[in-house]
Amino acid sequence: MFSWLASIAAACWGPVRKYARMRKDEDEDDALLWSRDLGRHSAGEFSIAVVQANEVLEDHSQVETGPNATFVGVYDGHGGPDASRFISDHLFLHLMRLAQENGTISEDVVRNAFSATEDGFLAHVRRTHQIKPLIAAIGSCCLVGVIWKGTLYVANVGDSRAIIGCLGKSNNIIAEQLTRDHNASVEEVRQELRSLHPDDSHIVVLKHGVWRIKGIIQVSRSIGDAYLKKPEFSIDPSVQRFRLSEPLRRPVLTAEPSIHARVLCPQDKFLIFASDGLWEHLTNQEAAEIVYNYPRAGIARRLVRAALQEAARKREMRYVDLKKVEKGIRRFFHDDITVVVIFIDHELLLGSDASVPELSIRGFIDAAGPSNFSVLDNI
Template sequence: MLSGLMNFLRACFRPKSDQYSHTSLDTGGRQDGLLWYKDTGQHVNGFTSEQQTMSVDVIRKAYQATEEGFLSLVTKQWPMKPQIAAVGSCCLVGVICGGTLYVANLGDSRAVLGRAVKATGEVLAIQLSAEHNVCIESVRQELQSLHPDDSQIVVLKHNVWRVKGLIQVSRSIGDVYLKKAEFNREPLYSKFRLREPLKRPILSADPSISVHQLQPHDQFVIFASDGLWEHLSNQEAVDIVQNHPRSGSARRLVKTALKEAANKREMRYSDLKKIDRGVRRHFHDDITVIVVFLDSNLVSGGSSVKGPNLSVKGGGVSLRPNILAPCATPTEAGST
């Protein structure tokens, strides 16, 4: 079952080999989106094989292994490419096992469930993931409680709350310049270096994990980076998926969000699309979307780690179970 899910994730996204110099990097050096689906998924699969079951602990270990793997890469690259210390990613993962949906998250990506209501025929949006963006008061309070001796742990800068005035998320994969003192020094760019010595990690790689027992009226789950949710509410996104054919759902969500971004800038969508991607980052955030439709065998709980095949569709990508699907481009997967 897990191998089928990971085949789907591989088909939806594959990081570029030059990801650390990619034009979608934001001003903080982070690459948003679902970058770590593939890597974390491989770790999840490995830990599941060891323990013969899926659990919150298995997922947490997978995140830890992914973080340690990236830290190892930073350590090796630091002498040649020190700016890699300021590269990081949000990490949103969904695993379906035995009729149970596990959703784990670092950062401000989001998973939203579409659940049908028999009495009315409508499909309601239910958010499954917790977010770690300091624009949320409870997240700011959490950081302040962890760093009571630092009055500048969260700073309002240009009307945006940021951790140390640098980054909006409090949890991520990477961003080791805010986790390890040895990477917060020259030759890292001065804009990333703290004025005072880093005594303990500021950011965390410990995910928030929720467990949801799937029901027959659970229709689909939308996994998306924060770029989508800046322009669409949970219910608006669910309505778009519900009211259109399954094929192309992810791309349809991306296009709708981009049209809204264009409207906010008082420009035409066609003109927005003409702007170079490196410049478009100033008009809208990166957007990556995966839509997973829940088939009856998943909801019934008939599947398990060793159990029947998994059938999943997302963003127009349809896979037969237990095969390694060809890799789709980010555009085909619903990414911009």
């Protein structure tokens, strides 16, 4: 096993820096790793990091900062980057529009922002389906966090995950999961699918040791994946990967998010938002302890590095060798990984800090533009 992996790695050690625009420490030689080590948001500081594994990066992400609110989005695409990129371009704008129309941010506002984004992407699929049929098989998990007026709203479809690090009575850190993994590997999800589709014996199928919906996809909720939601987007049956055993009679996936609202308290110290590429290699508690025990600057990059080290160990290779493997082939070792860490400083949480700029930071792109948080100023 090791010799085979080592030969792949050796073949791919050519220069790959041209593939990513990034900011890195001088001692960091992973050309596919990007990070923004520390920035400010309305209630503290944040750190973000992304590592690419696929030939085309399918993870998209953003942090939106302003004097009175903070927004985090992690979008883990599958089948291509179209859906995750679309979410990054539209969901936050929908949220701001709906917040302005309703005069508040609430669970319903967040839910409706997901719905508007789903409707928009399906309309895009409808416009382009004839010239790009496989766009109907492109989708994305979607994980969103909003901090506004001392309350945290977390919403997700798919298996990206958010956890909160809380200080225990003995000054130990306790990881609490805020989201539900919408993945067929979870028994509760399989039971839910079977109860929703009692007449479909193939709604979940164990295929090559992995539970999949209709034998095709693991996540039970997503933005996109139109061919598993609407019969009009069925894909040519000659494409084996997306072949349904029978015509689609009703949607087998949904874009309905799970939403969690929480008033932040002094024991809540930080949040970790990450695509499932991180959670494949680190437990919730392991990730929380890393954040708690190391300096803030570069902490998202440290979490990504810990996951990569574990991925290398599982493949019986050295981490130093894994870092030299090129995109595309890198996917044999780990997935695209996005991590955003949000630190919560409670003295800032309920007060406005006008010195926090309105910025939009996009993961893996070394640029920050103006955000659109000003629409909340009069709410």
